[in-house]
Amino acid sequence: MFYREAGQFKTSYKADQALFPILQDRIGIAVILIIAFAVIPAFANDFFLTSIMIPFLVFALAAIGLNILTGYCGQLSLGTGAFMGVGAYAAYKLTSIFPDANVIVMVLVSGVFSAAIGAVFGLPSLRIKGLYLAVTTLAAQFFLEWCFIRIPWLYNYNASGAIEVPRREMFGFIVTGAEALPITRYFVVLCITAGIAFLMANVLRGRIGRSWMMIRDMDIAAELMGVRPLRTKLMAFAVSSYICGVAGAMMVFFWLNAAEPSSYSIRLSFQILFMVILGGLGSLGGAFMGAAFIWILPVLLKFVPGLLGIDIAAETVEHATFMIVGALIIFFLIVEPHGFARLWQIAKQKLRVWPFPY
Amino acid sequence: MNAFVADEALTPAGPDASGEPEVLLRVDNVSLAFGGVKAITDISFDIRKGEIRAIIGPNGAGKTSMLNVINGFYHPQEGTITWRGKVRRKMKPYEAASQGIARTFQNVALFKGMTTLDNIMSGRTLKMHRNFFWQVLWRGPAEREEIEHRKRVEDIIDFLEIQAIRKTPVGRLPYGLQKRVELGRALAMEPELLLLDEPMAGMNLEEKEDMSRFIIDVNQEFGTTIALIEHDMGVVMDLSDRVVVLDYGKKIADGPPEEVQASQAVIDAYLGVSH
Numbered sequence: 001m002f003y004r005e006a007g008q009f010k011t012s013y014k015a016d017q018a019l020f021p022i023l024q025d026r027i028g029i030a031v032i033l034i035i036a037f038a039v040i041p042a043f044a045n046d047f048f049l050t051s052i053m054i055p056f057l058v059f060a061l062a063a064i065g066l067n068i069l070t071g072y073c074g075q076l077s078l079g080t081g082a083f084m085g086v087g088a089y090a091a092y093k094l095t096s097i098f099p100d101a102n103v104i105v106m107v108l109v110s111g112v113f114s115a116a117i118g119a120v121f122g123l124p125s126l127r128i129k130g131l132y133l134a135v136t137t138l139a140a141q142f143f144l145e146w147c148f149i150r151i152p153w154l155y156n157y158n159a160s161g162a163i164e165v166p167r168r169e170m171f172g173f174i175v176t177g178a179e180a181l182p183i184t185r186y187f188v189v190l191c192i193t194a195g196i197a198f199l200m201a202n203v204l205r206g207r208i209g210r211s212w213m214m215i216r217d218m219d220i221a222a223e224l225m226g227v228r229p230l231r232t233k234l235m236a237f238a239v240s241s242y243i244c245g246v247a248g249a250m251m252v253f254f255w256l257n258a259a260e261p262s263s264y265s266i267r268l269s270f271q272i273l274f275m276v277i278l279g280g281l282g283s284l285g286g287a288f289m290g291a292a293f294i295w296i297l298p299v300l301l302k303f304v305p306g307l308l309g310i311d312i313a314a315e316t317v318e319h320a321t322f323m324i325v326g327a328l329i330i331f332f333l334i335v336e337p338h339g340f341a342r343l344w345q346i347a348k349q350k351l352r353v354w355p356f357p358y
Numbered sequence: 359m360n361a362f363v364a365d366e367a368l369t370p371a372g373p374d375a376s377g378e379p380e381v382l383l384r385v386d387n388v389s390l391a392f393g394g395v396k397a398i399t400d401i402s403f404d405i406r407k408g409e410i411r412a413i414i415g416p417n418g419a420g421k422t423s424m425l426n427v428i429n430g431f432y433h434p435q436e437g438t439i440t441w442r443g444k445v446r447r448k449m450k451p452y453e454a455a456s457q458g459i460a461r462t463f464q465n466v467a468l469f470k471g472m473t474t475l476d477n478i479m480s481g482r483t484l485k486m487h488r489n490f491f492w493q494v495l496w497r498g499p500a501e502r503e504e505i506e507h508r509k510r511v512e513d514i515i516d517f518l519e520i521q522a523i524r525k526t527p528v529g530r531l532p533y534g535l536q537k538r539v540e541l542g543r544a545l546a547m548e549p550e551l552l553l554l555d556e557p558m559a560g561m562n563l564e565e566k567e568d569m570s571r572f573i574i575d576v577n578q579e580f581g582t583t584i585a586l587i588e589h590d591m592g593v594v595m596d597l598s599d600r601v602v603v604l605d606y607g608k609k610i611a612d613g614p615p616e617e618v619q620a621s622q623a624v625i626d627a628y629l630g631v632s633h
Contacts, residue, residue, distance in 0.1 A: 013504075013509070014501065202493060203490070207488065210476060213471060220467065223451045223452050224451050225455060225480055225481055225547065226456055226547070
């Protein structure tokens, strides 16, 4: 009733294969974009931007990256954190080698380095599948983390061993460094994340996206339809690592300001993987929903006792948050193993037939 | 035999002087073994352009292995395969696909997470060439290419009468329709040789009749050469122009359906012999 495509006839294939063929979806996405670009900047305070929105968008982008590899191409990876780290260190080196270059361009270029490294670590995927591939990507995680610690050139021989983001300006605005305003950072992160998500949606509906899904669903049949397995898988690794690399660079440049090797540890890989699984494998919207659940929910939960007027210690709240989020993860995975994206699909179907059951 | 193959390579397409129909694919003395297990022993036969060729035999006779050899999954230890007059080197399945060999599987091998439309579109993969850059932009060349191929795919969807399930994920379809979508996916490749591995397995009579009609239509309207494996003898005898019979990896008969049906070796293989 509320979500009915009846009467929306398509008269061309162009209209039929649009990203959002249904009017209600187009309205929905327009509303979300207006909220993201106008409402949030107008009303949000600095805390909301720096602690919730910016990390949320960074994680959503990383989840999109991993989703391309795991959700669309079916190659399980535990090296996401390390590939993000490659992006971060590459961006840091690029900005110190080319101090005058545009920092956003540097962030986007840094993804190329992680794409190259991702493709190298994707080579075993031709022979190894599933959990075993996850173990080989784990090797990437440990090896790259080791590099971040042991190769001082990567952090410009800092005594602290950490990378610190220099101050950079663009069109008179400070975009990076400690003095950059949260609102400026937010806009940069939002534009990059929304832009890459849109471009990936394009790739995924065309030949290349289909060949990834063919490999995921039935690799033998895919090969028979003319898909070259190695080339296709390496491409998925490269594209995925590029996006993760950009997300990693944004993480340090627009959110944390400084990063240590431990910022890109296996913990981060798992965090992103959980976002992808919980959001829904093989869904771009799911990547956003998963990131929101894993990142925003705990932050919000911490405010619940204060709002209810319950006076408990901060540590107790912290522990309780962990437990509640853990329980919710289990709950949602039992309710719908295919993640929030599938729940959203079911909800749409219910809205379509409401008030009838089917 | 080798001299004959060399001669063939020189002959251009079309029936040769003797009036014999053109041979599309020739299998010569092929043997395939997995360790000590001999799946195929010294088999030779040919597939002529435009015919429906059936490969039959009891379970475990090596029929599917034969198809796997033809489309490059298995590499025979001995023997040669001549494709369109040229002896074929050892090749990968995707190379066989690009030469015009398509196939369906005994146990449906569709892309379960994709819709019927996407599954059939996937058959066009080899014919689409826009690179990553254009795909990212979408507007312009990539979109035009997609629409152009969509038209061809819609023709196939019309031909197979599956318009209603165009946007349904194939995992949700009943078995008979899945088989039909799989045929559509192979047709989307516009193959010269179509290998069908038990296209009617597990179907009821009506579905079998539909599928038989599709196979004949494909053969006659598109001129596609078809090699099919099937256990339903009624279907095999009605559809095929020539039949090759395998048993325990060996060829025991080859010829028109009536001839094969009358062959004592075939009767023995199917019904057993008293020793």
